[in-house]
Amino acid sequence: MTEIRILHVDDEPDIREVVEMSLGLDPAFTTRNCGSGKEALVVAAEWMPDFILLDVMMPVMDGPATLAQLRSNDRTANIPVIFMTGPRPGLRG
Numbered sequence: 001m002t003e004i005r006i007l008h009v010d011d012e013p014d015i016r017e018v019v020e021m022s023l024g025l026d027p028a029f030t031t032r033n034c035g036s037g038k039e040a041l042v043v044a045a046e047w048m049p050d051f052i053l054l055d056v057m058m059p060v061m062d063g064p065a066t067l068a069q070l071r072s073n074d075r076t077a078n079i080p081v082i083f084m085t086g087p088r089p090g091l092r093g
Contacts, residue, residue, distance in 0.1 A: 007049035008033040009040040009066065010084070011058040019053065037066030044076045056085035 006029055008019045016033045023029045032047060034040040037054075038061055044052060052070070056063040063083055070076040 002028065003030050004028050004051075005047065005049040006031045006051060006053060007040065007044055007047065008053040009035075009037065009058075009063075010053075010055040011035055012055075015055070015086070037061030037063070037069070040066055041069050041073070041076070044070060044079060045073060048075070049079060051080040051082060053084050054081050056083050 006023060008016060008023075008031060010016050010019070010033070013035070016035070020031055020033055023031045032043060032049070034043050037058055040052070040054070054063045054066060058066075061069075063085075067081055067083075070079065070081065
């Protein structure tokens, strides 16, 4: 069985827990998570995930800024990134 490494980046601990539990249901997935874009830059360069699930709205370094930094590093430039986001507080669909 091929291992698929997934790095999940989100500043919300509850979201990280739900994603980790959900992805953990598939034995092919090996996951790690980070609570900030800054942390993700280090982990991605060291761990080399197959792809990154990246929250759009985070304090200090948001998803687009994190992606820009990932793309500027030769080691992480080609890792596929999938943006994730949730509804903003106070908005209804």
